[in-house]
Amino acid sequence: MRLFLVLLFAVMACSVLSRGTVKTTLRKHTPRSSPEDPSDVKESKKLFSFKRKYKLTPLESPSSPHAASLIVMSGDSTMRAQAVHLYSKFKQNIPNTVINFLPIAGGHAPHPRSLPSVYSTCTHVSDLLSRHLKSGRPVSKVVVYVNFGLLHLLHVHPHRPWELRNSTRLAAKAYHYADFQGFFNLENWIASEVECLSGLAEVALILIQTPHHMCDASISGIYRSALASTNIGDTVSECASHLSELTALSSSQAHSLCADGVFTGENTAKLAARMRGVSKRYACSVTGEKGSGARGAAAVPPVCVIDSHRMTAALPNCSEATQDGRHYDENVLLDEVAELKGYLSRLNIWTDLI
Numbered sequence: 233m234r235l236f237l238v239l240l241f242a243v244m245a246c247s248v249l250s251r252g253t254v255k256t257t258l259r260k261h262t263p264r265s266s267p268e269d270p271s272d273v274k275e276s277k278k279l280f281s282f283k284r285k286y287k288l289t290p291l292e293s294p295s296s297p298h299a300a301s302l303i304v305m306s307g308d309s310t311m312r313a314q315a316v317h318l319y320s321k322f323k324q325n326i327p328n329t330v331i332n333f334l335p336i337a338g339g340h341a342p343h344p345r346s347l348p349s350v351y352s353t354c355t356h357v358s359d360l361l362s363r364h365l366k367s368g369r370p371v372s373k374v375v376v377y378v379n380f381g382l383l384h385l386l387h388v389h390p391h392r393p394w395e396l397r398n399s400t401r402l403a404a405k406a407y408h409y410a411d412f413q414g415f416f417n418l419e420n421w422i423a424s425e426v427e428c429l430s431g432l433a434e435v436a437l438i439l440i441q442t443p444h445h446m447c448d449a450s451i452s453g454i455y456r457s458a459l460a461s462t463n464i465g466d467t468v469s470e471c472a473s474h475l476s477e478l479t480a481l482s483s484s485q486a487h488s489l490c491a492d493g494v495f496t497g498e499n500t501a502k503l504a505a506r507m508r509g510v511s512k513r514y515a516c517s518v519t520g521e522k523g524s525g526a527r528g529a530a531a532v533p534p535v536c537v538i539d540s541h542r543m544t545a546a547l548p549n550c551s552e553a554t555q556d557g558r559h560y561d562e563n564v565l566l567d568e569v570a571e572l573k574g575y576l577s578r579l580n581i582w583t584d585l586i
Contacts, residue, residue, distance in 0.1 A: 301329045301581050302360065302371045302434075306353040307379035308337040310444055310540070310558070313565055314377075314572065329581055330371075332360060337381030347397050348381035349414035349421055354428035361434060373579060374434045377538075377572065379441035380422065382503050383558055385415040386446075386495040389471035391454050394493065396478055412475070415493050418503070422510045430532045436579055437518060437534050439572065440511055442504040442541040444564075446497040447550035450557040459496060468494055497545075504541035511537045518578040538571045540564070 305315045315333040335341050336351040343350070357376060364371045387394045387410040394412035395401060414421060422440070429435045451459060458467045471490035476483055492499060514535035544560055547553050554560045 300364065300369060300371050301373045301375070301579075302332065302357075302364070303329060303375045303377065303576075303581070304332045304334065304353065304357050304360065305377045306334040306336055306351070306356065307441065308335070308348075308381040308384060309340070310383070311377070311379050311441065312340065313559075314569055317565060317569055318572075330364075337384040347395065347409065347411035347414060348384050349411050349417070350397055352425070352428070353378050354425050354432070357429065357435070358432060361432065371434050373436045373581070374432065375437045375439065375576065375579065375581070376429055376435060377439040377441065378425070379443065379540075380414070380418070380507075381411075382418075382443040382507070383446075383495075383500070385411045385418070385493070385503070386499055387412075387471055387490070387493055388455050388458050388495045389467050389474060389490070391458055392495070393474055394471065394478070394490075399478075410493070410495075412478070412493075416489070418506055419510050422507065423513070426514065426532065426535055435533050437536070437575060439536055439538055439575060440507055441538045441568070442507050443500050444554075444558050444560055445541050445545035445547075445550060446495065446500040447544075447554050447557045448497045449551040450554050451495075452556065455495065459494070464494065464496075500541060501545065504539070508537060508539075511535055518575060536575060538568060540568055543567050 303318075305311050312333060312335060315331060319331050334351065334353060334356050336353075337348045341348075341351075353376060357374060361371055361374070392408060392410050394415070395409040397411070397413055399409075426438060429438055448459070457463060468487065468490045471494070472483060472487040475481060475486040475490060479486070481489070492502060514532055516534050516536035518534045518536065543564055544550065544553070553564065
């Protein structure tokens with residue numbers, strides 16, 4: 233009897249331990265839930281791991297006592313992909329260059345309740361320069377590369393409606409919403425950033441990236457349904473009613489804006505054209521003796537365009553190059569980075585990589 237009880241106790245103990253082990257294993261291996269926003273669901277694992285693997289902090293700079301070159305990249309996940317590539321591939325080859333990435337849209341933005349036009353890249357650059365100066369590591373040359381998070385300015389009503397920056401309706405994650413003020417005031421927003429950056433003597437070059445072409449054939453999920461030819465009229469009409477409530481715009485004005493601001497390939501082309509129009513106000517002349525990169529007495533540094541929209545719109549079959557309609561494959565990424573490095577070579581930054 234005693235032997236039987238001992239054996240029974242041993243079996244029960246093993247059973248409890250086994251259940252505990254199974255529970256622990258399940259907790260350990262249960263994956264985290266995916267982002268709720270369709271615009272982020274299909275972003276590559278490489279981008280999601282970037283924040284953990286590569287800390288592009290403002291003061292992540294080498295120990296060299298010489299003044300550093302600073303590359304500030306500001307924008308959405310398409311800009312972030314380029315920052316990942318540059319930092320991960322070339323960080324050992326550029327000992328005196330600091331890369332800094334400012335996410336202004338999507339799930340990685342520092343303030344999740346904020347829309348893209350809340351952020352000022354110029355203010356961010358100014359803060360970086362002050363921090364480097366205080367650290368005893370002044371910056372001699374700054375390149376600013378920005379895309380204004382443009383794909384987050386387009387709406388898909390009601391799944392990603394337009395909202396105002398100060399709206400109390402912004403949920404915990406603002407990337408469920410589109411930035412109406414950024415869309416409406418795009419030209420003034422770009423011009424004000426250029427004017428502000430021109431006041432920083434260290435800024436040697438401003439690069440503007442146009443948005444990727446929206447490949448309508450690759451859009452999926454609830455966005456695909458809302459943007460289908462049979463439904464897009466309702467999407468625009470509902471947006472117009474919503475926008476009339478938010479603003480003092482007339483019904484016809486609201487309807488026209490909603491038609492131009494819906495999340496389609498045609499409208500990404502219009503956004504790209506608006507960006508190019510602003511850039512033409514400025515000169516893109518990164519000239520002078522190779523390696524100087526100085527803007528001299530120029531009131532405004534060179535303002536040039538990296539035309540990602542033209543690259544992606546020219547693809548013969550865009551659906552083969554993107555799974556979600558806006559994040560394109562590595563071939564596009566490499567073309568974008570090659571253009572960036574071409575400009576950097578004129579400033580004597582990363583010439584060994586060209």
